[in-house]
Amino acid sequence: MVRVAVLVSGGGTNLQAIIDAKAAGKIPSAELSLVVASNDKAYALTRAANAGIKGVVVHKEKDEDIAHYGQRLLAVLKENAIDMVVLAGFLTILPENVIQAYDHKMINIHPSLIPSFCGAGFYGLKVHEAALAKGVKVTGATVHFVNEIPDGGDIIAQKAVEVLPDDTPEILQKRVMEQAEWIILPRAVEDVAKNMEV
Ligand code: GRF
Numbered sequence: 001m002v003r004v005a006v007l008v009s010g011g012g013t014n015l016q017a018i019i020d021a022k023a024a025g026k027i028p029s030a031e032l033s034l035v036v037a038s039n040d041k042a043y044a045l046t047r048a049a050n051a052g053i054k055g056v057v058v059h060k061e062k063d064e065d066i067a068h069y070g071q072r073l074l075a076v077l078k079e080n081a082i083d084m085v086v087l088a089g090f091l092t093i094l095p096e097n098v099i100q101a102y103d104h105k106m107i108n109i110h111p112s113l114i115p116s117f118c119g120a121g122f123y124g125l126k127v128h129e130a131a132l133a134k135g136v137k138v139t140g141a142t143v144h145f146v147n148e149i150p151d152g153g154d155i156i157a158q159k160a161v162e163v164l165p166d167d168t169p170e171i172l173q174k175r176v177m178e179q180a181e182w183i184i185l186p187r188a189v190e191d192v193a194k195n196m197e198v
Helices: 013-023 044-050 066-079 096-101 125-134 169-194
Strands: 002-008 030-037 055-057 084-087 106-110 138-145 155-162
Touching: 002 013, 002 044, 002 169, 013 030, 013 044, 013 169, 030 044, 030 066, 030 169, 044 055, 066 096, 084 169, 106 169, 125 169, 138 169, 155 169
Parallel strands: 002 030, 002 084, 030 055, 084 106
Antiparallel strands: 106 138, 138 155
């Protein structure tokens, strides 16, 4: 069984989608072994506790060397025998040492159809603000492997969502989460875990 850590920073709705999918028997190849939050205010930690999943906080200190932060994060993942990492609304930039340690074993959910509206500075509502500003009629979400380029790794799954005339960034974000993110991320966790040799 692949041991999965989910890295979070905020509300944890994508984490909840994975928890619910696991409970529904849709992720037989993986177990949710750990939730790592970048801050102690993340409601995702409450979701983890409610689901009986161990939750820890690994916070990058303001002036901390990023490689040092990476070593601390890797130590926590190693202590918990983590095979695969899922970034679900995780906002801390990961250093090379962490990305290399989980090459093609770390996935991320991005709230657009990559290569549109992605890369440095495109996260959360900013992504939907850019999509609305551009006037696209279709957007969606992408699950991809994590590499050293922000949102640059191989694409695993995508799902399109219609943009409606009166959409605000908040309305569009909610539709993309409900109709795309919360569907393709749990599926990707199972697909990647199933193909991993551990
Ligand atoms: C979501 O829009 C997700 O696409 C992005 O972070 C936002 C918050 O996700 N990666 P969550 O509710 O914390 O899972």
